[in-house]
Amino acid sequence: MNEILEILSHSARITPEEIAKLTGQSVTAVKNAVKKYEKEGVIVQYKTVINKELLEDTHPLVRALIEVSITPQKDVGFDYIAERIYSFPEVKSCYLVSGTYDLLVEVEGENIQTVSNFIASKLSPMSNVRGTATHFLLKKYKEDGHILKKGKEKQRLNISY
Amino acid sequence: MEVSQKVEQLKPSGIRLFFDLVLNMKDVISLGVGEPDFVTPWHIREKAIFSLEQGYTSYTSNKGMIELRRMICHHLQKRHGLEYDPEEETLITVGVSEGLDLAVRAILNPGDKVLVPDPSYVSYPAVVELAGGKVVLLKTDIHNGFKFSAKEIDKVCAKGAKALMINYPCNPTGASYTRKELLEIARVAERRDLIVISDEVYDELTYDFDHTPLSSLPGMKKRVIYLNGFSKAFAMTGFRLGWACGPAKVIAAMTKIHQYTMLCASITSQMAALEALRGNNHDVLDMKKEYMRRRRFVVSRLNEIGLDCHMPQGAFYVFPSIKKFSKNSVEFATDLLKKKNVALVPGVAFGSTTEGYVRISYASSYENLKEAMLRIESYLKQ
Numbered sequence: 001m002n003e004i005l006e007i008l009s010h011s012a013r014i015t016p017e018e019i020a021k022l023t024g025q026s027v028t029a030v031k032n033a034v035k036k037y038e039k040e041g042v043i044v045q046y047k048t049v050i051n052k053e054l055l056e057d058t059h060p061l062v063r064a065l066i067e068v069s070i071t072p073q074k075d076v077g078f079d080y081i082a083e084r085i086y087s088f089p090e091v092k093s094c095y096l097v098s099g100t101y102d103l104l105v106e107v108e109g110e111n112i113q114t115v116s117n118f119i120a121s122k123l124s125p126m127s128n129v130r131g132t133a134t135h136f137l138l139k140k141y142k143e144d145g146h147i148l149k150k151g152k153e154k155q156r157l158n159i160s161y
Numbered sequence: 162m163e164v165s166q167k168v169e170q171l172k173p174s175g176i177r178l179f180f181d182l183v184l185n186m187k188d189v190i191s192l193g194v195g196e197p198d199f200v201t202p203w204h205i206r207e208k209a210i211f212s213l214e215q216g217y218t219s220y221t222s223n224k225g226m227i228e229l230r231r232m233i234c235h236h237l238q239k240r241h242g243l244e245y246d247p248e249e250e251t252l253i254t255v256g257v258s259e260g261l262d263l264a265v266r267a268i269l270n271p272g273d274k275v276l277v278p279d280p281s282y283v284s285y286p287a288v289v290e291l292a293g294g295k296v297v298l299l300k301t302d303i304h305n306g307f308k309f310s311a312k313e314i315d316k317v318c319a320k321g322a323k324a325l326m327i328n329y330p331c332n333p334t335g336a337s338y339t340r341k342e343l344l345e346i347a348r349v350a351e352r353r354d355l356i357v358i359s360d361e362v363y364d365e366l367t368y369d370f371d372h373t374p375l376s377s378l379p380g381m382k383k384r385v386i387y388l389n390g391f392s393k394a395f396a397m398t399g400f401r402l403g404w405a406c407g408p409a410k411v412i413a414a415m416t417k418i419h420q421y422t423m424l425c426a427s428i429t430s431q432m433a434a435l436e437a438l439r440g441n442n443h444d445v446l447d448m449k450k451e452y453m454r455r456r457r458f459v460v461s462r463l464n465e466i467g468l469d470c471h472m473p474q475g476a477f478y479v480f481p482s483i484k485k486f487s488k489n490s491v492e493f494a495t496d497l498l499k500k501k502n503v504a505l506v507p508g509v510a511f512g513s514t515t516e517g518y519v520r521i522s523y524a525s526s527y528e529n530l531k532e533a534m535l536r537i538e539s540y541l542k543q
Contacts, residue, residue, distance in 0.1 A: 007454070018531075021461050022454040159183040159193035159504055161283045161332070
């Protein structure tokens with residue numbers, strides 16, 4: 001991956017000036033590259049990773065991973081039905097996978113009821129969906145490379161030769 | 162109780178008080194650390210745990226596990242084209258620190274002169290003096306990028322010297338030598354019949370050119386004691402594990418001392434090291450990439466705020482001059498620590514010619530480095 005993208009993928013808040021210093025490029029070159037990536041859709045969004053389990057005041061949302069088996073359609077394969085599924089805002093991610101089922105869909109809802117209702121009333125009845133298997137998430141340990149546990153303080157001495 | 166005169170005469174680390182001050186302070190942003198800020202990669206730690214579960218808790222052979230020695234030699238062959246025999250020419254040491262001590266003790270007779278770069282890692286002059294040798298300093302400064310030249314070695318050698326100690330990339334300056342520069346040094350070493358103790362523990366952190374081991378140069382294998390270890394390349398400082406490669410005779414001599422003083426390196430560390438070399442080097446490359454960025458950032462910021470600083474070619478240190486602001490690096494560091502809670506290491510710790518410099522380690526998170534540079538900037542402006 002390009003160095004600018006690599007830096008941004010770890011820290012979305014970093015400024016073009018800082019990236020310039022880290023990579024040894026000019027600020028203008030960095031700005032132009034970022035603009036180009038945004039335009040091309042390479043950079044989709046700048047996000048913050050939040051560990052919601054640590055938020056006490058909000059009602060925690062429920063997530064489920066759903067294995068969906070599908071009968072592909074002539075000419076459009078899985079894409080047509082995938083689009084119908086991922087267009088629901090409840091669907092947080094959607095992947096076509098190899099193996100015993102076809103789509104792996106991640107769904108988020110207020111509680112188990114709302115997620116179940118979504119599956120029962122929206123997902124399962126779709127004409128090409130042959131079946132679903134739902135796994136509710138109980139605990140998140142790691143997400144997108146981030147370990148969701150406050151790290152212990154580093155053990156290094158503050159000064160050494 | 163009386164202690165030996167030799168130890169008594171050893172220079173006490175002049176900045177012990179400063180170190181104590183730093184160690185007792187809370188919430189310090191430290192740029193004074195001489196080890197990576199990465200934790201040992203998980204696959205290596207996991208292997209160490211597994212070896213304990215399996216009951217690997219015994220001594221190993223004095224020279225270290227033969228599997229590990231074979232693996233190291235294989236690694237050196239693949240990485241640098243070096244040919245060392247795992248049976249006769251390789252010794253596993255407790256870090257490069259022990260390797261340095263063993264090498265010096267194995268070759269010196271009382272009064273033998275050893276060329277030691279100035280500045281150098283703190284233990285260099287000490288191990289020479291403890292072994293009864295005489296330190297001859299090879300001075301370097303910011304104008305030559307803290308490197309000594311073959312010519313200077315030659316000049317100093319006119320008065321006779323037995324060995325040269327070299328460390329590249331260098332702690333504390335980050336300086337390193339290109340193949341061409343090393344070839345010149347090798348030529349002088351041959352002409353002056355010097356044994357060279359080459360500490361290359363930072364070799365994987367070389368940024369602007371490929372690292373060339375001194376012993377890979379023509380004619381050098383027979384006069385080089387090559388020292389390296391796992392601390393920096395695999396972020397394994399606490400495992401205390403290194404190796405020495407050299408002519409069979411000198412390795413046998415070093416092993417003799419090692420067997421009486423250390424017996425062997427810890428088996429847990431040796432098992433972990435096996436795993437380190439077995440794995441791919443993605444962790445190493447990622448770490449290097451990260452350090453390269455931080456190096457650019459720190460050098461550019463330091464020059465911006467008025468601390469003249471050369472671009473080091475390796476390790477994770479920069480060695481800026483503070484002469485515009487202070488004559489005394491301990492005073493400078495102490496004042497900066499007290500006023501801005503930023504810790505760095507005064508240059509005098511590393512030699513006589515480096516008063517007026519400080520060592521800054523960029524083995525610290527980008528956020529820390531950014532904040533530290535702001536604090537130093539505001540300190541210098543007041």
